[in-house]
Amino acid sequence: MSKLHNTFQVPRISDAVASALERRILEGSLKPGDRLPPERELAIELGVSRPSLREAIQKLASKGLVQSRQGGGTYVTDRLESTFLDTWQEMMGMHPNLREDLLEFRHMLEGQAAEWAAERATDADLTRLTQAFDAMNLASDADDLKRQSSTDIAFHQAIGEATHNIVIGHLSAALLRLMHDNIHLNLKELKTIPSASSALKSQHAAIHDAICEHKPADARAAAETHIDFVRESLAQSLRSASRRETAERRLQNDSSKTFAS
Incomplete structure (x- = not known):
């Protein structure tokens, strides 16, 4: 009778370390943009040898999740978001009306995120949220x-992570x-609306x-x-801006006619 052989393989230490670091990124x-801790410190923290750690980092680098930079250090890349960003950043520039669609999507996403954050946030999450809230004020x-x-x-973002x-x-x-540039533009336009700042x-x-x-x-x-509120206020602001531009063009046209006569 033939012997049964165990076909299960013991995971390599470097695979386990790579998985742990990948989890932190996820x-x-x-x-x-974050720099990984120095190799010696990270190896001690994870309880592995430095060669195993180096092999794990190479695995992450092959996936494009980390990269070494000139001058030393290994950094987390933005690969998980870059494809999404590259395409939509260009589209936003070419089609300004996408801003309304973006706000509509934010309504859905952030409503759900806030609900789940209220259900699931830990004390540490709430501390980070309050710190972000205070900095914003x-x-x-x-x-x-x-x-x-x-x-x-x-x-x-603190809400999303919570x-x-x-x-x-x-x-x-x-x-x-x-939305970084878009939010800057939104805030600039909202400043033209009385009491918008206090409402926000x-x-x-x-x-x-x-x-909390x-x-x-x-x-x-x-x-x-x-x-x-942001959607309606921006719509109001844009309508006002459009009216101002129309009035200014009419004024310029009237002035040019007067000068010509």
Whole structure:
């Protein structure tokens, strides 16, 4: 009677290490642009030899998830979002009306994200969310558009990550990076609307508080109310801008006729 041979293979240490690091990238513990800890420190943290760690990092590099940079260091790439970004960034530039579609998608995504964040956020998630919320309020008080847009993105990204849904976390990151210039433009246009700044502050506070109090329905409603306000306010701002441009063209035309006569 023939002997049965065990066909199961013991996983290589480097595969296990690569999987652990890949998980950190997927969950957002390691973000695009982050530098991996020094080899010696990371090997000690993971409890493996430096040769095994190097082999694991080479596996991630072959997937395009990390890369070495001149001057030393290994960094996380943006491969998980880059294909999405490259295509849509160009489309946004060519078709400005896509901004409305983007806001409509944000309404769906961020409502769900806020609901799940309220259900699933840990104490650490809530600490990060509150830190992002406080930074956003400070930026608003400083009247700095660039800082306002970056802190706005950080706040909404903290919500996406608090869902503990890896796909939502990365989709939110890609979408928010795509929207960086768009958010800056949105905030600039919203500044032309009286009381918009205070309204935005109140809306963000409502989202923050509902998540921290673990009230999913309230969190979804607050997030959807926020996006609805942005959509309507931007539409109002764009209508006003269009009217101003039309009036200015008429004035210029009248002036040229007067000068000609």
